[in-house]
Amino acid sequence: MTAAPRVVVHPSKQILADAAAARLVGAIVDAQAERGVAHVALTGGSMGSAIIASLAAVPGRLAIDPTRLHLWWGDERYLPAGDADRNDTQNDEAGLASFGIPAEHVHRVAGPDSSESPEASALAYGEAIREHGQGSWDVVLFGVGPDGHVASLFPHHPAQRITDAIAVAVHDSPKPPPDRVSLTFECFERSHQVWFLVSGADKAEAVAAALAPGADRWDVPAAGPRGSDATLWLVDADAASGIG
Numbered sequence: 001m002t003a004a005p006r007v008v009v010h011p012s013k014q015i016l017a018d019a020a021a022a023r024l025v026g027a028i029v030d031a032q033a034e035r036g037v038a039h040v041a042l043t044g045g046s047m048g049s050a051i052i053a054s055l056a057a058v059p060g061r062l063a064i065d066p067t068r069l070h071l072w073w074g075d076e077r078y079l080p081a082g083d084a085d086r087n088d089t090q091n092d093e094a095g096l097a098s099f100g101i102p103a104e105h106v107h108r109v110a111g112p113d114s115s116e117s118p119e120a121s122a123l124a125y126g127e128a129i130r131e132h133g134q135g136s137w138d139v140v141l142f143g144v145g146p147d148g149h150v151a152s153l154f155p156h157h158p159a160q161r162i163t164d165a166i167a168v169a170v171h172d173s174p175k176p177p178p179d180r181v182s183l184t185f186e187c188f189e190r191s192h193q194v195w196f197l198v199s200g201a202d203k204a205e206a207v208a209a210a211l212a213p214g215a216d217r218w219d220v221p222a223a224g225p226r227g228s229d230a231t232l233w234l235v236d237a238d239a240a241s242g243i244g
């Protein structure tokens, strides 16, 4: 059973980031109270870093026990560690380290400097997720591209159709860089909460398409993921402008 999408519109990108950060603190604190340990999948892109930056200003963040929080990425660009175009680098630059989470709890996807191929990196990441044995994600954060992509799952891309795998190598990405690693839809399906963080008029068409009745994830990947407890579209007014 999954939760139907619920849309929450915010006046601006900054208010969206700030409100989503406060909501994330609450979700992590609740997960730690209910399940002991919280596992959160972060996202790259503009909103992925905006929420990290806003988290640093949430007073309640001190209610989070950083030793019982594990951070992962829903996808990563297959680039060397520290490369400016990596999602984790951009999240680091937004202030990730300020939360004092043990480095071994920040699970980074291996790049070409430490893995033989995107396939080997995807396999290793999947193994790491399996080793942590978490039954499901407490929160998965998604940005949404103008084409409706989420993580590195793009419209009509064969990586969407990989099953029986936690993570997949993505080649020929329509958005540079061409090689990436992404968690699969099958992996994302094991989520308590799925949140789509979307800002900007350039995303309005994708938001409307993903929320349209009968939307197919093959055409609009953002139509796919849903949480068992909540599926939230946290958007600003510009991104919501196409919703009927």
Ligand SMILES: O=C1O[C@H](COP(=O)(O)O)[C@@H](O)[C@H](O)[C@H]1O
Pocket (backbone or CB within 6 Å): 043, 044, 045, 046, 047, 048, 075, 076, 077, 087, 142, 143, 144, 145, 146, 149, 150, 151, 152, 175
């Ligand atoms: O390439 C990517 O794009 C998406 C969306 O990014 P945005 O800047 O348009 O919000 C992002 O969520 C994903 O992690 C990243 O690899």
